[in-house]
Amino acid sequence: MTSENPRLRFAPSPTGALHIGGARTALYNWLEAHHEGGALVLRIEDTDRERSTAENVEQILDALRWLELDWDEGPISQASRAERHAAALKQLRASGAAFRDAAAGKDVEAWKAGHGAGRGYRGTPTEEAGAAVRLRVPDEGATVVVDLIRGPISFPNASYDDFVIARGDDTVLYNFAVAIDDAEMGITDVVRGDDHLSNTPKQLLVLAALGHEPPRYAHLPLLHGPDGKKLSKRHGAASVQELRDAGYLPAAVRNYLALLGWGTDDDTTLMSTAELVRRFRVTDVGKAAAIFDEKKLRWLNGRFMREMPLEEYIAAVAAHLDRDPADPALRAACEIVQEKAQTLEEVWPLIGFLFEPPVADEVAWRKVMKPDSGPMLAAAADALASVEPFDPEAIEAALAPVLDRFEVKAGKLYQPIRVAITGGSVSPGIFESISALGREKTLERVAAAVERLAAAATDE
C-alpha cells in the first residue's frame, strides 16, 4: 500500500451473528490497517430494513470485542447516512445517469428473453411515481476491477443490467450506498469477501457517474465448511460466539484465522498478534477458498494455552468457568492443569474433583481396582497421613516405599489412588493432584475406596 494515510473499513451486515468468514475479513482489515499505520472504520450495512436488527449489531460488536479487534471510527450506521444517499440519488437523476423505471422482475425477464441471455436489461425512463430508480449502464466497453490479490479483472458492461439503486420509495440499495459511503468516508482500501467481486463493477459505475475516484480493492477468497460448501450454521462452530463457548482463546483464533488464506514464506505457524501485524500483507493473501478445520485450531489453541503466562491462564480459565480468579484453590488447580488442556472447555473435567465430590466412573473403577488394591491404598493412606510438607515432592517420596513393599510398578498404585480421589482414570499428575486436593480430603476419599473394596471382598 502506497497511500500516506490508508483508511480501511469493515462493513458487516447485521442480518445474523458474525461468522468466522466475517471474522477473518475483520481480522485482515485490522491487520492491514495496523501494518500500514492506517485507520479502520466500522460501518454497519443496515440498509436492509427487513433483516437488520439491533440484536445482531450488538452480537457483531460483541464478537469483535471478544476477538480484541478494535476500530478507530464508528460504528457508523449506513442507514444514518440516508440524507447523503438521497443527495447522490438526486444528482444522478438530474444528470440523467439514473432514471425511474416501472419494470418489475418479470418484465426484466421478458425483456431478456427477447434480447438474448448474455444481454443486460436496459430500462425505459418513466415519470411514474413509486417506480424504482435504475442506473444506466453502457452497452459498450468493459469495467475493470484492479484487484490487489488477483490483478485486473474485466467485466463486459453489456452483461450488467441497468441495476436498481433505489426502491420505489427512494430508499437506496446496497451497491449504491456502499459506493457513496466508501468514497465520502475517504476509504482508500476495500478488503472484503470474494462474494462482492461481481458487484464491484456496479459500484465502480456508480462512482464514475458521481465523479468519485474509486478505492483500491482486495477480494478475499471465501471460507468453506468441511464439506467444501459455503460456510453456514450447519458446519460446526460457525459463529464467533460458538468459538468462544467452545473454549478457544482469542489470540489463537486470530492466529488460526490469519493462516486461512495466507501463509508465511518461511513456514512460521505460531505467531503472536504483534508478529501477525508485522508480517501480514493483504497482497500476499492466496486466491483459493479455504476450508475451516477445527483440528488445527485445537492444536494451535493448545499451544497458546500451554505457553501463556500463569496469571493470564488463570484469568482466562476463571472467566470461562465464571469463577473468582483470586480463589487460591482455582489458582492451584490452574497450575497443575495448564499442561493438560487444549481448550478452556477441557479444563473443568480435569480439575472438577478439587471442588466437588468425585463422580465415580465405574468403568475406570473396574479396570483399575484389583484385589490387592485395598491393602495398597491403606498403606498409601498411612504414608500420606504424616507427610510433611504436603507437597508433590514429599508425597512422591512418601509413596515410594509403598511401591517397594508391594513390589509393584508405579501404575499399580497410582491409578487406584487416582480413581479413589478423582473418580476417574484421567487427571493431572498424581502427586500434584494429591497435594492440591489436600491431606484431609485425600485421606477421606482413599479410605472410602478401601472400604468399598473391603465390602466387595466379603461379598464374594
Add this chain to the structure above:
RNA sequence: GCCGCUAUCGUCUAGGGGACUAGGACGCUGGCUUCUCAUGCCAGAAACCGGGGUUCGAAUCCCCGUAGCGGUACCA
C-alpha cells in the same frame, strides 16, 4: 442460462521456468518418554484436476476441458 473467480498431500499452505527425489504445519500411523491423559521427541504414509501447447526444460506461462465457488433481488 449469462458474467466472473479458483484448482499442490485428507486439511491449511510453500513454490513465480532449471535449486522438486515437490518443502512445512495440522491430522493420521508407528516408536520413544511416562503414574493416567496430554505434552515433548523421532520416524512413516500422503499432493502438483485432465488434455493440448510454448520452451532445451513446466507444479510454475498460454489455451481448452472438467470440477468447485461466487454474482446475476425494489438482499447485503
